[in-house]
Amino acid sequence: MASVQVIGAGPSGSVAALSALMHNHNVSVYEEHSCAGIPMNCSGLISKEGLESLNDFVDYKKHVKNKMRGAIIDCAGAKLFVDSKKDIAYVIDRASFDSKLAQKAEDEGAKFHYGKRVSPPFFKGHIIGADGPNSSVASHFNFPNISRFVGVSQSTVNYDGSMPDHVRVFLSNEKFPGFFAWLIPQNEEYAEVGAGCVLPGNPNHSLNHLSKYLGIEFPETRTHSIIPVSRREQTFISSPARNIVLVGDAAGHVKSTTGGGVVFGTQCARLAGKHIESPQKYERMCREIHGKDLDAHYHLHTTLGKMSDDSLRALGSLASAFRIEEFLQRDGNMDRPMRMLGPNLLLHPFRALMNK
Ligand SMILES: Cc1cc2nc3c(=O)[nH]c(=O)nc-3n(C[C@H](O)[C@H](O)[C@H](O)COP(=O)(O)OP(=O)(O)OC[C@H]3O[C@@H](n4cnc5c(N)ncnc54)[C@H](O)[C@@H]3O)c2cc1C
Incomplete structure (x- = not known):
């Protein structure tokens, strides 16, 4: 049984704590605020599939504020209407959701220390840095920077x-x-x-x-x-004395297209808790399971970000002409763009032209 200190009680920290507990570690969580989930600056829009992946820890249905079944995408004036006709995402109350996740970790045996901003020198034992976008764990241990x-x-x-x-x-x-x-x-x-x-x-x-x-x-x-909206090139340090890993926003486990970080952050956090004693494996598994989707978000984000408004408008009109809305309604995935690649995407333009 190893001693694991999790810094930060956001969703990534609580899920990392829960996962480390499941792997029989002794877990302490440090949170600078007096409770989890407050203050909160999040829109709380999370895919149904992403929320369901956390069902073993939290019943997301108790935190739903609104249901989402589509999107109106305005490309500099050219509009796309996507209506999936079923719930694809929910707006959740992030404050109560985060608080419930932290409570679950505490109930399972993690020791929580609220109102404690952790600063160097850090405690002995393994460290999971889940301390958000301005991670002091990352700065103190000289992890490569987040560039964007x-x-x-x-x-x-x-x-x-x-x-x-x-x-x-x-x-x-x-x-x-x-x-x-x-x-x-x-x-x-x-x-x-x-x-x-x-x-x-x-x-x-x-x-x-x-x-x-x-x-x-x-x-x-x-x-x-x-x-x-970019990832750190390295998210672990391994030494004979202890291992240090970064998760969630601290690592840049975020969809660059939307800024959404709860799904990938918590999924990587599970791996962090599981592999804290072999952090190379943690990083490798994150890359293997999530790397391609995170890269796809990044490439789409940087490509769209360079386009003039005229080009965005032309892209929107072209997408509409090829009925891309129908493809998104049928095969869209707001977290995993790689799952949208396949025969349906290749055939879609031909089908759209035939149906004109
Ligand atoms: C405006 C906005 C809207 C967003 N909307 C969405 C959305 O709709 N959907 C979505 O999926 N994501 C959204 N996100 C992103 C999402 O909020 C983050 O990706 C998510 O909160 C990351 O979780 P985390 O646990 O990694 O970090 P955080 O939630 O940032 O948690 C880090 C925790 O660490 C604590 N901490 C920091 N430093 C220390 C320290 N030294 N000692 C102790 N504690 C420390 C902080 O107090 C905080 O509680 C949004 C973000 C913003 C800013």
Whole structure:
């Protein structure tokens, strides 16, 4: 039985703790805030499949605020309507979800230390750095840097209640350079609006652009945060004395296209807890199981981020002409783009032309 210190009680930290407990380790979790889940800056939009992958730890249905079955993607004015006609994702209450995951880890035997910001020198024993985008574990142990971050600004607005089960995504590199903006209905009355841009851009300007574009006055009360959108080249250090691994946002286990990090972060966290005594294996398994999908998100993010608004509009119109919405409705996967590659994607343009 090894002694494992998890730094950070976000979803990655709690899942890493649960996984380490399942592998008979002695686990302590350190969280700088007085509880898990607060403060929270997350839209909480998570795929149904991703949430179901956590069913052994948390009943996500108890934390659902809204159900999502489609998206309206606005490519600099050219719109795509995707309606899966079934729930594909949920807006969950991240604060209660995170708190429940932490509680589960505590119930299973992890010792939680709240209100404790861990700083160097770190304790003896293995360390799982689940301490988010500004990871002090990563800085202290000189892990390779995360090279790309986006800044995001969010607010909550009254909402006309139309299509409450569709997320709206706005692409425009003039308004949201390198990233995008969104409107996520929370219920029929309120929606979360947000906008981001690759740093060092100013996400507040991006949110102002969205406000103008939608013709809605946004409140001045806004939250600002950063999201890593590239991965660290190395996520473990192994020494005779102890092993150190990074997970979740600390490692850059995030979908670069959307900034969503809960699904990949928690799935890598399971591997971290399991392989803390052989961290090379942890990194190899993360690469083998998740690397191709994370790379695909990164390549799509950087490709779209370089396009002019005219090109984005042309792409949107072309995608619509080839009925890409129908393909996405049938074969879309918001986490795993690699699963969309296959005969259906190759044949889709021909089918679309034949059906014209
Ligand atoms: C505006 C916004 C919207 C988002 N929307 C979505 C979404 O819709 N869907 C989705 O999947 N993802 C979304 N994300 C991303 C998602 O929130 C993160 O990927 C996820 O929270 C990462 O989990 P984590 O456990 O790795 O890190 P975190 O959730 O950041 O948790 C890290 C924890 O470590 C603690 N900590 C940090 N340093 C220390 C220290 N030195 N000592 C002790 N404790 C420490 C922090 O207090 C924190 O509790 C969004 C992010 C932002 C900013």
